[in-house]
Amino acid sequence: MNLTLRIWRQKGPEDKGRMVTYPVDDVSPDMSFLEMLDVLNERLILAGEDPVAFDHDCREGICGMCGLMINGDAHGPQRGTTACQLHMRQFTDGETIDIEPWRASAFPVVKDLVVNRSAFDKIIAAGGYVTAPTGSAPEAHSTPVAKANADAAFESAACIGCGACVAACPNGSGMLFTAAKLTQLSLLPQGQPERYTRVIGMVDAHDEAGFGGCTNAGECTPACPKGIPLNTIGRLNRDYLAATAKGANNTPGS
């Protein structure tokens, strides 16, 4: 396959940045999208140019490091797939592919396609944990959990924190991430003690980080490589309403 890539190049956080066109020839349809970028980078290095910086780690679709806006789709055109698991057979010969970083003021560009997602860490630090010492993995069924709750909590726990929900959201909101990280705890017995302080703390941290507000537009779920359902945000809303009615503050454990 022969492709034309238009890639966002930005030298550093202060640089203005621009789209640069690179022709890439002899791309195998069996390559992953990141392998295709590796090929481009090898050629750029041989030519003495600066290679394109992009985030990646496991390349198995579970670490959440990779994240590219490919032709306006977060993680590319294939649903439920991270950019590293996307294969070039999804594209046609001669196609022009636009590659951009996640666009959000809470995710400043570090270089080229690499963004700083520390804002997600701040949301987690504001309550996305349990203080009860849970020890090592307990005997199954030693703590009874209703099947429906276990399933919904597991669905949320699949979130890899890649930031595709923010990238796809027309409001630049990180509510799907926040809701997933909240629900994986709030539906389980271990998460109950801090249930209502957690929701206030995490939503406050989300807003302070500069994410937009959720308007239930529904763009996030189709972009999510793990398919976190939109109704997860409803669970967050219900806990938030209950927490504000209780007058909870955002101090964990209070």
Added chain:
Amino acid sequence: MAVTGILLALFLIAHMLGNLKVFTGETSFDHYAHWLRDIGKPLLPGVWFLWILRTVLVVAVVAHIVAATVLARRARAARPVKYAHRKKVNGSYAARTMRWGGVIILLFVIYHLLDLTTGTLNPVGDASKPYGNVVADFAPERWYVTLFYTLAILAVGFHLRHGAFSAFRSLGQQTPRGERRARTAALIFAVLLCAGYLVVPFAVLTGLVS
């Protein structure tokens, strides 16, 4: 957004049911319209009830617009650099036209008040003859009024289709099954309300009401 939106949607239901009284004839419709000014008598003097209702509605509209403006400003601040390539979004047409749709509805409401409440822009404009005002308003030669009215009502329909679902969600609708129900309910509500409002101008246009 959700609470003020629900207040306004309740008013829209009552307003639509009132409009449908136009099919019961001139005397009955005029009587209904004059009764609206007298609700609450003799407990409340004169048109007090109407003014209380108007105050509640204005507060709801203003709060709705303030909340929408805050959300829109946050959205703009959250994405200072736009995408060079952005596909048409996955969400519904209704969801992505909420903001401009809301502005169009506001402009229509202002026109609508000048037309049928104050009578300034109405060809008859006689407060004592609401039936006559409506019939003159949607007369066939004033087709452009009917056209604008239809477009505005469709905008309200789209706004409600996403708005009603979104309100359920904001108030804690949290199961996948409930989501399907909420979306269906919002769609049916929007279609019924649109039909209820549009049947009046088209009845006048076709001479069914004259």
